[in-house]
Amino acid sequence: MDNFLAASCLVALVRLGPAELISCLRPVHLFFATAAAAVYLMLRQRAVYLIDYACFDTSPLGRIPMASFIEHTKHTPTMSERSVRFMSRLLARSGLGEETCLPEAHHFIPTHEYCTLENARDEFELVVFSAIDDLLAKTGIAPDSIGVLVLNCSLFCPTPSLVDIIVNKYNLRCDIRSVNLSGMGCSAGLISVGLANNLLQVVPQGSHALVLSTETITPNYYIGNERAMLLPNCLFRVGGVAALLSTFPANTRFRLKHVVRTFTGANDSAYQCVFQEEDDQGNVGINLSKNLMAIAGNSLQANITEIAPLVLPFSEQLLFAISFVARKVLRARVKPYIPNFSMAFKHLCIHAGGRAVIDELQKSLCLSDEQVEASRMTLHRFGNTSSSSPWYELAYVEAKGRMRKGHRVWMIGFGSGFKCNSVVWECIQPAARNTHGPWTTSIHRYPVDIPDVLSH
Numbered sequence: 001m002d003n004f005l006a007a008s009c010l011v012a013l014v015r016l017g018p019a020e021l022i023s024c025l026r027p028v029h030l031f032f033a034t035a036a037a038a039v040y041l042m043l044r045q046r047a048v049y050l051i052d053y054a055c056f057d058t059s060p061l062g063r064i065p066m067a068s069f070i071e072h073t074k075h076t077p078t079m080s081e082r083s084v085r086f087m088s089r090l091l092a093r094s095g096l097g098e099e100t101c102l103p104e105a106h107h108f109i110p111t112h113e114y115c116t117l118e119n120a121r122d123e124f125e126l127v128v129f130s131a132i133d134d135l136l137a138k139t140g141i142a143p144d145s146i147g148v149l150v151l152n153c154s155l156f157c158p159t160p161s162l163v164d165i166i167v168n169k170y171n172l173r174c175d176i177r178s179v180n181l182s183g184m185g186c187s188a189g190l191i192s193v194g195l196a197n198n199l200l201q202v203v204p205q206g207s208h209a210l211v212l213s214t215e216t217i218t219p220n221y222y223i224g225n226e227r228a229m230l231l232p233n234c235l236f237r238v239g240g241v242a243a244l245l246s247t248f249p250a251n252t253r254f255r256l257k258h259v260v261r262t263f264t265g266a267n268d269s270a271y272q273c274v275f276q277e278e279d280d281q282g283n284v285g286i287n288l289s290k291n292l293m294a295i296a297g298n299s300l301q302a303n304i305t306e307i308a309p310l311v312l313p314f315s316e317q318l319l320f321a322i323s324f325v326a327r328k329v330l331r332a333r334v335k336p337y338i339p340n341f342s343m344a345f346k347h348l349c350i351h352a353g354g355r356a357v358i359d360e361l362q363k364s365l366c367l368s369d370e371q372v373e374a375s376r377m378t379l380h381r382f383g384n385t386s387s388s389s390p391w392y393e394l395a396y397v398e399a400k401g402r403m404r405k406g407h408r409v410w411m412i413g414f415g416s417g418f419k420c421n422s423v424v425w426e427c428i429q430p431a432a433r434n435t436h437g438p439w440t441t442s443i444h445r446y447p448v449d450i451p452d453v454l455s456h
Helices: 002-015 018-024 027-043 066-074 081-092 117-139 162-170 185-200 227-235 268-272 292-311 314-328 355-364 373-382 386-399
Strands: 049-055 146-152 177-181 208-214 240-246 254-263 274-278 284-288 347-350 408-415 419-427
Touching: 049 117, 049 386, 066 081, 081 227, 117 162, 117 208, 117 240, 146 162, 146 185, 162 177, 177 185, 185 208, 185 240, 185 254, 185 386, 185 408, 185 419, 208 386, 227 284, 240 386, 254 292, 268 292, 292 314, 292 355, 292 408, 292 419, 347 355, 347 373, 347 386, 355 373, 373 386, 386 408
Parallel strands: 146 177, 146 208, 347 408
Antiparallel strands: 049 240, 049 254, 208 240, 254 419, 274 284, 408 419
16 A cells, blocks of 8 residues: 555656646755755765875895895894704795895894894884885875875884874874874784775865885894794785875775774684783793684684675575574584685785685685785785785786776785784776886796795
8 A cells, every 4th residue: 555655646746847846845845855965975985995005115125035034043142043943944834935025124143133123113114105105106196185194013113103203204284183003913904994994984075095004023023932933033024005095086096895804802712812922031022823723714704704795796695694594503514605706806815924824715715826826926025014915915916917997806814813804995997017016026927836845
């Protein structure tokens, strides 16, 4: 009956002419209609776009081959010969190449004596200023047009803060909305994108947000002998990215589609699996739990459960839902259904946290070697650059000329706490093939074959 009345009213309105229709509307009706439209426009989620990004090019820094790294380690008096042999074996199986870079302090012997606050600031400024300068040159955006600044650096948090350094260097506006994220691990780069997206919803339309992601290596050199704390020394390398976001769509390269965050910190094992602490001799370092891969897998599963309905076609959603209900509700002993994410994404940028991380994700998501190529090659060329690694992978895809308009990109990040975060982009305008970037001098040599064990 209600449908019949609605249809009758619609037919009656269609039969009225424009003049008759306007005469039926009273000023109060027009007022409420206009107010409703205004409220809708104010509450509607604004689209956010990526104007461009610039990764720090490590060429100004001298590379440290593995043999040099081990030689420097031998001259650290607190490290035992047993630890040196362990790190040498670890590096041979790490998936890193011979061109990864460490900060200037790591080019001196003994390394730990040069890991000072001043050198840490110098490393940060070199990486971040270089990335910002490249980004501003690319986009032509003036610093005083930046209204939002979000920076993440997990383990280096001096006073004044790192965002204060940026504001001072580039003479940014006094009313800038600035946030400094620390202690949030390798997934913080994607958290920064989500935070910038939220802030762009409340600042004037068309504002620009500068997102900076890096990890300062200098002050985090571990000089003890706990094996679980030696791994970060071997994997982490210099890197950083500057990205410019806006709610104004003109001259943009990607559109932000989704940001999905999952946090398992309520679980004690997840909370403690990446933990900064002192060893028995009082040396500070990052302790990586043996359960890290299992915890990362569980965190990824939780993230997939949230992102799958947003990106997968209905057929894949249905199969995933049936599997989920069978396992969680009916308690059936069936393997979880792994969605075919190639139906939703053309490119995957998986955090290059280490060979084991990439292997685990490839296995868990049933990915092809081609789908994890960008992650493996980034790990080989640049090492684990922490929160900026997905951006180096995006740069790899673009340097290879594989990006096309309409392609979707899935960035996945893992971090302490424990967190798994996803960001989905849709390409509007691919980069030109001759665009300068971190892969400019080496892309012609990639992909390369990475042996299970690298011979020195």
